[in-house]
Amino acid sequence: MANVIAVDLGGTNIRAARIDPNGKIVAREKIPTEAAAGMQSVCERIAGLVAKLRTAGTMAVGIGTPGVPDPETGTMRLPAVNIAGSAGFPLTPVLSKAVQLPVKADNDGNLAALGESWKGAGKGESVVLVFTLGTGIGGGCVINGKVFHGNHNMGTEFGHVSIDYRGRQCPCGGQGCVEMYASAAALGRDAREAMRDSLSAGTSLLMKMCHGKIDTVDARMVCEAARQGDALALFLLDQCCLYLACGIGALINSFNPSCVIIGGGMSLAGDALLTRIQLALNRGRAFKPILQDARIKLAELGDDAGLLGAARMALDSVEAK
Amino acid sequence: MANVIAVDLGGTNIRAARIDPNGKIVAREKIPTEAAAGMQSVCERIAGLVAKLRTAGTMAVGIGTPGVPDPETGTMRLPAVNIAGSAGFPLTPVLSKAVQLPVKADNDGNLAALGESWKGAGKGESVVLVFTLGTGIGGGCVINGKVFHGNHNMGTEFGHVSIDYRGRQCPCGGQGCVEMYASAAALGRDAREAMRDSLSAGTSLLMKMCHGKIDTVDARMVCEAARQGDALALFLLDQCCLYLACGIGALINSFNPSCVIIGGGMSLAGDALLTRIQLALNRGRAFKPILQDARIKLAELGDDAGLLGAARMALDSVEAK
Numbered sequence: 274m275a276n277v278i279a280v281d282l283g284g285t286n287i288r289a290a291r292i293d294p295n296g297k298i299v300a301r302e303k304i305p306t307e308a309a310a311g312m313q314s315v316c317e318r319i320a321g322l323v324a325k326l327r328t329a330g331t332m333a334v335g336i337g338t339p340g341v342p343d344p345e346t347g348t349m350r351l352p353a354v355n356i357a358g359s360a361g362f363p364l365t366p367v368l369s370k371a372v373q374l375p376v377k378a379d380n381d382g383n384l385a386a387l388g389e390s391w392k393g394a395g396k397g398e399s400v401v402l403v404f405t406l407g408t409g410i411g412g413g414c415v416i417n418g419k420v421f422h423g424n425h426n427m428g429t430e431f432g433h434v435s436i437d438y439r440g441r442q443c444p445c446g447g448q449g450c451v452e453m454y455a456s457a458a459a460l461g462r463d464a465r466e467a468m469r470d471s472l473s474a475g476t477s478l479l480m481k482m483c484h485g486k487i488d489t490v491d492a493r494m495v496c497e498a499a500r501q502g503d504a505l506a507l508f509l510l511d512q513c514c515l516y517l518a519c520g521i522g523a524l525i526n527s528f529n530p531s532c533v534i535i536g537g538g539m540s541l542a543g544d545a546l547l548t549r550i551q552l553a554l555n556r557g558r559a560f561k562p563i564l565q566d567a568r569i570k571l572a573e574l575g576d577d578a579g580l581l582g583a584a585r586m587a588l589d590s591v592e593a594k
Numbered sequence: 595m596a597n598v599i600a601v602d603l604g605g606t607n608i609r610a611a612r613i614d615p616n617g618k619i620v621a622r623e624k625i626p627t628e629a630a631a632g633m634q635s636v637c638e639r640i641a642g643l644v645a646k647l648r649t650a651g652t653m654a655v656g657i658g659t660p661g662v663p664d665p666e667t668g669t670m671r672l673p674a675v676n677i678a679g680s681a682g683f684p685l686t687p688v689l690s691k692a693v694q695l696p697v698k699a700d701n702d703g704n705l706a707a708l709g710e711s712w713k714g715a716g717k718g719e720s721v722v723l724v725f726t727l728g729t730g731i732g733g734g735c736v737i738n739g740k741v742f743h744g745n746h747n748m749g750t751e752f753g754h755v756s757i758d759y760r761g762r763q764c765p766c767g768g769q770g771c772v773e774m775y776a777s778a779a780a781l782g783r784d785a786r787e788a789m790r791d792s793l794s795a796g797t798s799l800l801m802k803m804c805h806g807k808i809d810t811v812d813a814r815m816v817c818e819a820a821r822q823g824d825a826l827a828l829f830l831l832d833q834c835c836l837y838l839a840c841g842i843g844a845l846i847n848s849f850n851p852s853c854v855i856i857g858g859g860m861s862l863a864g865d866a867l868l869t870r871i872q873l874a875l876n877r878g879r880a881f882k883p884i885l886q887d888a889r890i891k892l893a894e895l896g897d898d899a900g901l902l903g904a905a906r907m908a909l910d911s912v913e914a915k
Contacts (some may be wrong), residue, residue, distance in 0.1 A: 352885060399657075400745045422848025424721045427884045430847040435879070436759045436770075438840040447843065449758075519759040522768065523844060526751040527733075529744025551873030557767030558756070562672060562747045 277591070278374075279583035280336040280507045281381065282315070284308055284355030288576075289322040291331070292584035293314075298577065300326055311358040312349075313367070320371040333375040335587030337579045338364065339382035341426050350425060377590045379439075382429065383420045384582030386413025389534050391585045393573040398532035402524055403572070404431055405518075406539035409496055410452040414528065420586075430454065436519040451520035457492035457539050460513050464495045466508060467565045478503035496542035510542070511549060520552030525559040536572030547571055556570050598912070599695075600643050600904035601657040601895075602635070602702065605629055605676030609897075610643040612652070613905035617713045619898065621647055631677040634688070641692035645716055650893070651719045654696040656908030658705035658900045659685065663748050668699045671746060698911045703750065705903030706781030707734025710855050712906045715892040719853040723845055724893070725752055725838075727860035731773040735849065741907075753777065753897075757840040772841035778813035778860050785816045789829060799824035817863035824868050841886060846880040857893030868892055 274295065281288040283306060286582055291300045302322050305317060323334055340353035347365025369376040379387075386395075386403035393416065395401035399484045405411035412422040412431030421429065432452030433445050442448025468474040478498045483490045498506035521533060535547065551569050559567075574581060597620065603607040604627060611620045627636060644655055652700035662672035668686025672747050690697040700708075707716075707724035716722035716736065727733035733752030735742040742750065753773030754766050761770025774780055789795040789808045799819045804811045842854060856868065872890050880888075895902060 371868050424852035425850060425887050427881070427887060428848055428850030429883070430881060433847045433881060434755075434844040437761075438757045438837060440758075445881055447880070448878065449840075516759060519770075523755040524825050524848060526754045526846065527749055527845060529743035529746060529749030557769065559768070560751060560754060560766055562749070563751065566746050566748060589596060 274334060275327070275330045276328060276588035277332055277336045277584050278326050279587065280318065280319055280322065280334065281352040281579040281583065282306065282336060282338045282353070282356075283375040283381075284339065287315070287319055287322060288580065289319070289326055290580045290584075291326045291328065292580065292589060296584065298580065301571070302326055305354070307319055308356040310543050311383055312364070312532040313358070314361040315356060316364070316367050316371060319368060323372045323374070325375075327372075331374065334368065334372060334592045335376065335384070335583035335585070335590075336364070336368065336376065336378045337381040337583045338378060341380055342378040343425055344377075344379055344420075344422055347376065351427065354449060356496050365531070375587075375590060377586050379583075379586055380413075380426065381579050382411040383413045383422075383426075384532075384586060385536065386429075386582065387420050387463055387585050388578035388580065388582030389536065389572055390415040390418060390580050393578060394534045394570040395532050398568075400528060400530040401532045401534060402431070402521075402528055402530045403534045403536055404521065405537035406456060406517075406535065407537040408456060409521065411537070419589075431520065431524060434520045434523055436516055436523075450571050451516060455513050455517035455520070460495055460509065460539070461491040463512065464490050464506075464509050467505065471505065474505060477505040479506055492539060496539065496545070497547055500543065503547055510545060514546065514549035515553045518550050518558040521550065522554055522558030522564075523564055524571050525554070530567050531571060532568045534570050534572050539570050543571065595649070596651045596653060597649060598905050598908035599642055599647050599655045600901040600908065601643065601655065601903065602900040603627065603640065603657060603659040603674070603677075604702075605660065605674070606645060608636070608640060608736070609901065610640070610647055611901045612647045612649065613901065615813050615909060617905065619901065619903055622716050623647055627677070627827040629677040633683040633685070634679070635679055636677060637685070637688050637692060640689060644693045648693075648695070652695060653912045654698065654908040655689065655693060656698065656705070656904035656906070656911075657685070657689065657699045657700035658904045660702055662701055663699040665698075665700055665741075665743055666749055667698065670889065681787060694735055696908075696911060698907050699872070700741060700904075700907055701733040701734075701747065702900050704734045704743075704747075705907060706857065706899040707736050707750075707855075707903065708741050708906050709895055709899035709901065709903030710857065710893055711736040713902050714899060715855045716853050719751060719889075721851040722853045722855060723752070723849055723851045723856055724855045726844065726858035727777060727780050727838075727856065728858040730856070735865060740910075752841065752845060755841045755844055757844075767843055772837060775837035776834050776841070778858075781816055781830065781860070782812040784833065785811050785813070785827075785830050788826060789806060792826065795826060798826040812866055814862075815858060817860065817866070818867055820863065831866060835867065835870035836874045839871050839879040842871065843875055843879030843885075846875070846884055850884050851887045851888050853891060855893050857899065861892050864892065
């Protein structure tokens with residue numbers, strides 16, 4: 274039966290799946306990336322996974338990677354920082370030769386957005402923006418079912434939209450990037466700071482959860498404590514969502530999306546997060562008619578978004594021929 | 595000879611031109627809008643202009659308007675605030691019936707961007723962002739020669755990208771919108787404030803230019819004084835360009851444009867403005883590789899950008915058939 278192989282190349286693991294044209298995941302595999310061995314070796318490992326998963330009906334391979342592959346040539350325009358020797362590496366030519374199948378590559382954030390648009394929270398939407406709230410903040414934009422690539426596939430860096438021109442210094446060189454305020458890393462840091470500074474932090478559930486070790490408090494704990502109604506955690510989440518709404522609002526005003534999807538590890542905070550983002554947006558963080566045109570939703574596919582996006586890309590490349 | 599009629603509907607004047615398929619303006623007309631008489635009457639005035647300009651070879655009419663016409667139906671989705679009774683008005687159906695030609699309509703900012711992409715500073719570029727610095731800040735985005743409309747043509751409100759989540763209150767309901775910092779209105783206000791507050795303002799050329807009447811100082815004066823090397827005016831322009839670079843940088847990181855065009859009245863400050871925006875961007879206001887991918891340029895077509903964009907849209911609508 275006709276199918277494609279989808280690959281999600283991460284700094285730690287390589288995940289792969291055989292996926293049918295309807296988006297059904299038929300089989301899966303996962304192996305460690307062993308990123309230190311370099312890109313050539315990583316490609317061999319990917320080729321091994323493809324060999325294991327492919328059938329007579331396999332038409333193409335789609336691969337999502339950190340960094341920025343050129344969508345046309347498949348060469349890494351910006352490196353995957355976690356993988357040795359990835360700068361300038363001809364990813365799809367090497368893989369395609371190894372597996373003797375057509376191979377397409379794109380950035381993992383773009384493919385997660387494509388996956389959610391195809392089979393998740395963005396189904397049937399015309400313009401989808403995805404915010405991935407993890408250690409950092411990633412993004413993706415899908416317009417009428419196709420990834421928006423800008424000039425050279427380097428855009429949709431939604432974590433580096435500044436919400437304060439005099440704000441926190443970001444490692445990217447900028448100031449006030451929303452990633453410095455509303456990522457899991459930022460929320461964890463703000464929580465630890467609040468607990469050190471606040472006289473009433475002792476009564477917070479967070480103090481109990483961290484067994485008095487403030488250094489171990491992280492975003493996951495804040496989300497959990499907020500879920501249980503802890504006042505300090507809720508205050509921190511409110512703040513975080515205000516920051517986020519400011520960044521999201523700027524992009525709603527710019528893109529007029531039909532749908533904004535919140536994904537990544539922090540989206541596990543669920544409705545508590547979504548409600549707060551929507552409320553903050555409603556309080557003037559985006560133009561009313563443009564905001565009303567956008568459904569704000571949680572991601573639905575979790576870790577499979579990237580695999581499904583890679584599959585959709587592979588299917589498109591076959592259908593385009 | 596084959597041609598189209600382009601119309602630029604403004605709150606004060608209606609401008610129109612006969613334009614050939616190469617973008618050459620063959621003939622022009624201009625009449626007052628008389629906006630208070632309402633949209634039906636404005637349409638009759640436009641029809642009169644079209645009748646005056648059309649020839650046997652006229653294939654279609656393109657019209658740029660304030661507010662947001664739906665690009666498919668030609669009905670006003672958001673009204674042109676200056677023109678009475680424009681909310682919900684079926685602009686292209688009414689005009690098309692009156693002139694017996696196919697009519698296409700779009701927002702005037704979008705068409706100025708399309709015009710610059712076709713015949714101005716954005717020629718041959720893949721992804722063009724246009725910032726129009728006037729009393730407010732408008733925007734437009736053209737991707738591969740087509741206006742980017744988002745879901746319902748309400749986006750590219752680049753003036754309402756927030757650069758400070760705790761910042762100045764904007765009439766749109768938001769806080770810190772870049773329009774509150776870097777529009778001509780904002781620059782004028784900041785200049786008057788600086789002149790009232792600064793002990794050394796008496797030595798500024800601005801004081802001479804306004805004959806001591808600080809209330810009359812505006813952005814035009816600041817740009818002119820800056821051109822003549824006045825220290826206070828240069829400081830004000832520096833500040834303004836820092837604000838602007840923060841907003842532009844957020845959108846560079848989001849769209850990965852090949853070209854960013856600065857237009858509108860304030861672009862008359864020319865290289866003084868452009869150099870400052872570029873320098874501020876270089877100081878970390880956008881990701882380096884994405885910034886390097888974008889040419890930052892001044893608009894080239896002035897008031898004709900909108901007419902040329904309207905012509906391009908009209909030509910596209912004929913060619914699509």
